[in-house]
Amino acid sequence: MKKILLGLAVVASSLTFAQTFGLKAGLNVSSISHDDVKAKAGFYGGGFVNVPVAKDFSVQPEVLFNGAGAKFDNSSDDKMNLSYLSVPVMFQYNALPNLYLEAGPQFSFLLDSKYKGKNVTVDSDDFKGFDFGIGLGAGYYFTKNIGVTARYVAGITDVAKKVGDYQFKGKNNVFQVGLAYKFK
Template sequence: MKKLFLGLAMSAGTLSFAQEQAASSASPVRFGLKAGLNVATISSDDAKAKAGIYGGVFANIPVAGNFSLQPEVLYSGMGAKNKDNPGIRLNLDYISFPVMVQYNIYPAVFLEAGPQFSFAIDKRVKNDTRSMDATRVYNGFDFGLGLGAGYYFEQGFGVTVRYVAGLTNIIENSQGDAIRNSLFQVGIAYKF
């Protein structure tokens, strides 16, 4: 619970910083929406990729020259399928708080990198007939590092891609090898 409050406080602080920057910056802060497809898996020998969705809001804050800071609040469906029995799925739903530093190579093209703080809102193992709560097995917090790129059209619409490598073990009280999330995102965004 403390980690959830920490994440919310960081987001609120970043967004209030964004409002201050808007008043003092020549380039205005732009807010936007984004959504798309997740292709997620976990670092386990019996796991294979599973499709999911993501969506949320962001603030793009110009900080210096071609650099900007982009905090986001996203719903993100992650997890994996069982390699031997694809009907068995691990569904991990998170509220994620990425904080990306973006560098504009050209006015419409950017590269980005930064941390992602994720808080689990649902953890379930499902098959075709049953859904089991996995809250006691999987941690409620995940920390990762994201790398991505994007292109914005003149009308404010853009396409984005991002890879997020999980850095923390998602298994509660694990005695063996660490199991980490791995996520590839492709989607669209719109800046107001």
């Protein structure tokens, strides 16, 4: 039993020292999977920790601010702005020394919602407070510290609550491209 505890302590301490912390930020191009919707530009930014679990594999949890939403393709130019605190947990494979591929779940918590429209009034309580999606992406580090990232997050849950007898069917879809900086 002592050997097992000692072994776990050694593994835990080596993972603690092997972690890499960093920051990332960039452009979101988001839309809602619904008829009459166009993409809208937004911003994302936050921090991450990269934890190696094997030679070519790592887990990278992140905490990001995500500006999402969509523009509606109608004559009134309605716009939906959704701000989330997102927590993606990406499983990364290092295909090359500086290139990684990633996939994993993203858990998002609604911070703010605004619907700007001429003919429609939408209450911020009409949007769900939680959003779930699956992300696929890649990244390339030019130096040990600076890299570019790209990710697509496909929404799994609808963004709006049922209001009366009406349920707006639409899921967040976000393409992200940005820069990452690792503290080493």
